[in-house]
Each structure stands twice: as C-alpha cells, then as structure tokens.
Amino acid sequence: MEENEIKNLQVQCLSDAAGLQRACQAANVRFSSETNKFLVYETLQKLGPSAAQRLVSKLVDDGFIKWEEDETFEVEFILDHADEDQHGSKLPVKRSLPKMKESYQLSKRRKVDEIFHKLWCSPMPENMSPLQLLTLHNLRIGVENVDKPVVHKGLIPSHNRNMRPKFLATTLNYSNVKKKVYRQKKLEVQAALKDWEEKLNAINTDPAPIVVENDADLEGPPDNFVYINDYRAGEGIEIPQDPIIGCECKNCLDERKSCCAAACGSEFAYYKNKRLRVPQGTPVYECNKRCKCGPECPNRVVQNGRKFKVCIFRTSNARGWGVKTLQRIKKGSFVMEYVGEVITNEEAERRGKIYDAEGRTYLFDLDYNDGDCPFTVDAGYYGNVSHFVNHSCEPNLVVYGVWINTLDPRLPRICLFAARDINKGEELTFDYMMTGDTTQSQQPMGLFLPLCSPVKDACNNDISAGIRISTTEDESSTANDISDIKERKNTGEKIEEWDSLVQPVKPASPTFARSSMSKICERSSPKKQPKMSDPATAENNSRADGEEKKTDKLQGQSKMKYRMICQCGSAKCRKYLF
Numbered sequence: 105m106e107e108n109e110i111k112n113l114q115v116q117c118l119s120d121a122a123g124l125q126r127a128c129q130a131a132n133v134r135f136s137s138e139t140n141k142f143l144v145y146e147t148l149q150k151l152g153p154s155a156a157q158r159l160v161s162k163l164v165d166d167g168f169i170k171w172e173e174d175e176t177f178e179v180e181f182i183l184d185h186a187d188e189d190q191h192g193s194k195l196p197v198k199r200s201l202p203k204m205k206e207s208y209q210l211s212k213r214r215k216v217d218e219i220f221h222k223l224w225c226s227p228m229p230e231n232m233s234p235l236q237l238l239t240l241h242n243l244r245i246g247v248e249n250v251d252k253p254v255v256h257k258g259l260i261p262s263h264n265r266n267m268r269p270k271f272l273a274t275t276l277n278y279s280n281v282k283k284k285v286y287r288q289k290k291l292e293v294q295a296a297l298k299d300w301e302e303k304l305n306a307i308n309t310d311p312a313p314i315v316v317e318n319d320a321d322l323e324g325p326p327d328n329f330v331y332i333n334d335y336r337a338g339e340g341i342e343i344p345q346d347p348i349i350g351c352e353c354k355n356c357l358d359e360r361k362s363c364c365a366a367a368c369g370s371e372f373a374y375y376k377n378k379r380l381r382v383p384q385g386t387p388v389y390e391c392n393k394r395c396k397c398g399p400e401c402p403n404r405v406v407q408n409g410r411k412f413k414v415c416i417f418r419t420s421n422a423r424g425w426g427v428k429t430l431q432r433i434k435k436g437s438f439v440m441e442y443v444g445e446v447i448t449n450e451e452a453e454r455r456g457k458i459y460d461a462e463g464r465t466y467l468f469d470l471d472y473n474d475g476d477c478p479f480t481v482d483a484g485y486y487g488n489v490s491h492f493v494n495h496s497c498e499p500n501l502v503v504y505g506v507w508i509n510t511l512d513p514r515l516p517r518i519c520l521f522a523a524r525d526i527n528k529g530e531e532l533t534f535d536y537m538m539t540g541d542t543t544q545s546q547q548p549m550g551l552f553l554p555l556c557s558p559v560k561d562a563c564n565n566d567i568s569a570g571i572r573i574s575t576t577e578d579e580s581s582t583a584n585d586i587s588d589i590k591e592r593k594n595t596g597e598k599i600e601e602w603d604s605l606v607q608p609v610k611p612a613s614p615t616f617a618r619s620s621m622s623k624i625c626e627r628s629s630p631k632k633q634p635k636m637s638d639p640a641t642a643e644n645n646s647r648a649d650g651e652e653k654k655t656d657k658l659q660g661q662s663k664m665k666y667r668m669i670c671q672c673g674s675a676k677c678r679k680y681l682f
C-alpha cells in the first residue's frame with residue numbers, strides 16, 4: 105500500500121465480535137487477552153513499515169510505551185517460526201500471529217514484525233489496552249503531501265477535528281448499523297451471562313451466591329468450564345475422606361491445646377470469630393467428621409464454605425475475567441477455596457504444555473515438599489469461582505494449606521484468606537508466583553501430622569503456602585480479635601508473634617512463608633520458582649518453559665523466552681506474570 109493513497113484501515117472491532125472471534129481463531133490468537141495485540145498488529149501491517157514506525161515513535165515520545173533500551177528480547181514462539189531474510193539472519197515472526205502478505209517485501213515485513221514485537225514486549229500504561237493507546241493518537245499520515253486526507257476507519261482519533269466531518273459523512277450509516285449490531289449482540293451476551301449465573305448458583309453449595317457481570321466487552325460465558333464445589337479426583341487418584349482421628353472436646357477453643365491441630369503438631373488456627381490467628385505457612389487442621397463438636401465449632405471454617413458474595417466480572421485491561429467481592433471482608437477471614445481436578449505429576453506435565461501454548465495458567469502445584477510434586481490441582485476445566493481469580497504482585501489474598509477429612513499430607517486443601525481488610529467492590533487477587541523466604545521461618549519445620557498422617561514418610565514436609573501477608577498493612581482489628589488476645593493474656597497464655605495479624609502493630613517488614621509450597625505456575629516451570637522481585641531480576645529468572653535462560657555467547661547478551669506481561673497494576677508489580 106502506498107502512503108499517498110487513502111488508507112481504509114478497517115480492523116475488526118467490537119461491533120462485529122463474531123467476525124473478530126473468527127479472525128482471531130484463524131490467526132491462532134486467543135480471543136480474549138491477545139485480541140488487542142492482534143488488532144494492533146493488523147493495524148501496523150496495514151499502515152506499512154514507515155507509518156507504523158512513526159506511530160510507534162510517537163507513542164514512545166509521548167511516554168505511552170517505554171522501550172527497554174538495552175534488552176534483547178527473543179520470544180520463544182518467534183524462534184520456532186523464524187523466516188530467513190536475504191542475509192540469512194533470523195526474522196522474528198510471532199507464531200500466534202498471521203504473517204504479512206507474501207506480496208510485501210521481506211524487509212518491510214521484518215520491520216513491522218520488529219516494531220510489533222517491541223510493542224508486545226514493552227510495558228504499557230496501566231489499565232490501557234494497546235488499541236486504546238492507538239486511538240489516542242493522530243493517525244493521519246502523509247496528509248501534507250496529498251490532496252485527500254488519509255482516513256483510518258475505526259481508529260479515528262476523537263480530537264482530530266479536520267478529519268471528523270469527512271469521516272462522519274462517509275461512514276454515518278455504517279456507524280449506525282454497527283451500533284445496532286453491537287446493542288443486539290450486547291443483549292444476547294447479557295442474556296447468556298444471566299443464564300450462566302443461574303447455572304453456577306444452582307451448582308454452587310457455598311452459602312454466598314455468585315454474580316456475573318460484563319460491562320467491558322462482548323465476551324459471553326466461557327466454554328469448557330464446569331463448576332465444581334470440591335476437589336475432583338483425576339484418573340488414578342484417590343482422595344481419602346476418612347480421618348483416622350477426631351477430637352472429643354466440649355469446647356474446642358478452650359481446649360485448643362489438645363484439639364485436632366495440636367494432635368497433629370500444629371496450632372489452633374482460628375480466633376473465636378473464625379478469623380486466622382496463625383501466620384502463613386502454618387498448616388491448618390480443622391475439626392473433622394470424627395470430632396464430637398458441632399458445626400458452630402470455631403475450628404470449622406473452610407468446611408462451612410464461602411460466606412462472602414462475589415462477582416465474576418470482565419476486566420477492562422486484557423486480563424479476561426476476574427473476581428471482586430461484593431461485601432467488605434475483614435483480614436484473616438476465609439474467602440474461598442481453590443478447587444479443581446487433582447491430577448498426577450505426569451498428567452500435569454502433559455496438560456501444562458497445552459496451557460503453556462495457550463498462555464493459560466490454572467495449575468496449582470502442591471509441591472510443598474520442595475522438589476517432589478506428587479499432585480497438582482488443575483482448575484482449568486473443573487473449578488469454582490477461584491478459577492477466575494487473577495494474579496497480583498500485591499495481592500489481597502493469601503494461601504493456606506488446610507486439612508479436614510483428608511489428612512494425607514500431600515493433599516492439603518488450598519484456601520484463600522484475606523491478607524488485609526478488603527473493601528466492597530475490590531478485585532480479589534493472589535500471587536501466582538508466591539515465593540517463600542525460608543530464613544524468616546516462624547515455626548520449626550516438620551511439625552505436622554505425626555499422628556494423623558496415613559503417609560508417615562511425608563510427615564516432615566513443609567506445607568507453607570508461600571504467600572506474603574504484609575504486616576505493614578493497616579492493622580486495624582476487630583473488638584473480637586482484641587478481646588481474644590486479651591483473654592489469652594489474662595489466662596497467662598503466651599501471645600505469639602503472629603498475633604500481630606490482628607493487633608495494631610507498628611510497621612514491620614513483610615513476613616514470608618517458609619518455602620514455596622504451592623503455586624499457580626506454568627506447569628513446566630522449575631520446582632523452585634525464582635523470585636521475580638523486580639524487573640531487573642526478572643530478566644535473570646528462568647523462563648516459562650522451565651529451562652534456564654540461554655546466554656548468547658556471541659553477543660554476550662542474555663536472551664529470554666516469552667513471558668506473560670503482568671497487568672496487575674500494583675506499585676510493586678514485578679512486570680511479568682511468569
């Protein structure tokens with residue numbers, strides 16, 4: 105396409121979601137999260153190399169895109185599908201994206217691919233998709249040199265007054281039709297989501313309901329997702345449900361020193377108000393079906409289900425669905441369980457490859473035994489609300505391993521608790537890449553299950569959940585929490601360090617769990633996840649496929665495979681999801 109021509113840049117847009125979905129499918133692009141990038145790619149292709157370069161330069165000049173000056177990215181997918189240019193060097197072409205037409209010169213294709221690739225790998229402003237970025241900018245190109253202005257339909261900048269009348273004149277009817285189609289589609293989507301919400305609630309056994317909401321786009325209910333309430337045993341797995349011990353307490357809180365947790369070598373996990381009193385990394389043993397106590401026992405929390413009403417909502421910054429709370433949640437409260445299909449290591453390896461290729465992350469390794477990972481929870485197909493909980497580098501949920509009727513130490517229930525007070529309407533998140541700092545252990549290792557475990561050689565496993573619970577947060581506590589602590593002081597009971605979870609304390613360093621017991625991760629990631637504490641270290645971390653990074657000896661530069669850019673938007677964002 106010559107620059108002097110009128111450019112009719114019709115990229116697929118939301119007014120024709122079905123068409124866009126088909127285009128994405130044809131291009132092997134994920135319809136939800138990669139769509140915006142795909143649209144940018146299409147746009148850049150249509151603009152041609154020099155205009156694309158100019159547009160991107162403008163975005164860079166305006167500070168919307170920050171290039172990593174010295175970084176040489178080499179995307180995993182690129183290498184698989186590299187073309188050769190005339191000089192025999194490798195040409196980066198992203199596998200999941202369509203190639204430019206053959207009629208384009210190879211050098212032009214290469215330039216656009218390079219620009220796009222750089223765009224793909226660069227940090228973007230928070231809460232803004234690449235397409236939104238582009239629409240902010242004047243896309244008139246080469247106007248000075250031609251009689252007719254250049255018109256880019258669908259990407260016209262709202263502030264470009266010169267162009268607007270022409271655009272409106274030529275596209276008025278088209279635009280009305282689009283609006284109508286969009287409205288119709290929106291109604292269909294809302295109806296489908298309402299239907300899905302009803303189905304979810306019909307299956308959901310938690311006391312609190314689930315709401316579904318999409319104010320962001322035209323995405324309907326997800327395909328290939330089946331709602332479940334409890335772990336589902338995968339092939340060849342048996343989940344025992346018959347605890348070998350139970351307590352005889354009349355009042356479990358008063359008799360906590362001999363109740364279930366103590367019998368298993370751990371601490372009674374909850375206050376009277378059923379909020380956590382133990383630090384992260386502490387194995388939680390609730391009273392089980394052998395115990396004499398009733399359903400109101402303070403040591404029955406997770407088993408009573410999710411109490412807070414939550415909403416599965418569509419995020420507006422390319423993270424797909426997310427979950428927000430529709431009620432205020434106090435720190436230490438149980439929020440939800442991460443359930444899915446319990447599968448073997450081998451099966452997880454197999455499925456992980458598929459998820460990796462799709463950029464999906466649903467595998468939660470129960471590898472608290474530091475290297476041995478007998479089971480993984482896969483919430484990709486079978487799952488509950490937690491299937492939709494996104495990652496944040498500054499999460500408001502933390503993970504604890506909880507045992508109730510299944511006392512096999514290798515099969516904790518993965519439970520998400522509030523790391524701080526959470527406001528109504530806040531998105532719920534946890535850290536997929538939780539890493540533990542073993543040097544800050546607050547409890548000796550290997551405390552648990554000497555009595556309860558049917559698998560004796562696993563008794564010394566560290567089951568810490570590996571998620572931070574910040575003691576620098578607002579430490580406001582409830583009257584209940586305080587009175588509980590007072591009560592224990594009065595009875596001469598030692599107040600432990602972790603009581604600061606609910607006591608007003610002066611700011612301290614964040615505490616870390618002892619080791620990375622469990623993590624949602626790329627299945628093929630190494631067992632010991634490296635810390636990705638900041639962007640600089642991220643480059644030195646292992647790649648998503650678990651291999652160590654390669655060093656290009658010729659150039660002396662480190663190269664890295666594709667990593668998913670984190671869009672959590674937190675001030676402490678580590679930049680990459682994995």
Ligand SMILES: C[S@@+](CC[C@H](N)C(=O)[O-])C[C@H]1O[C@@H](n2cnc3c(N)ncnc32)[C@H](O)[C@@H]1O
Pocket residue numbers: 137422423424425426463464465466490491492493494495496669670671672681
């Ligand atoms: C467990 S799922 C969460 C639900 C997901 N958003 C959905 O729509 O189904 C994990 C996936 O969500 C997306 N995601 C979650 N947190 C993200 C983040 N902070 N930044 C970018 N993508 C994120 C990624 O695609 C990731 O593979």
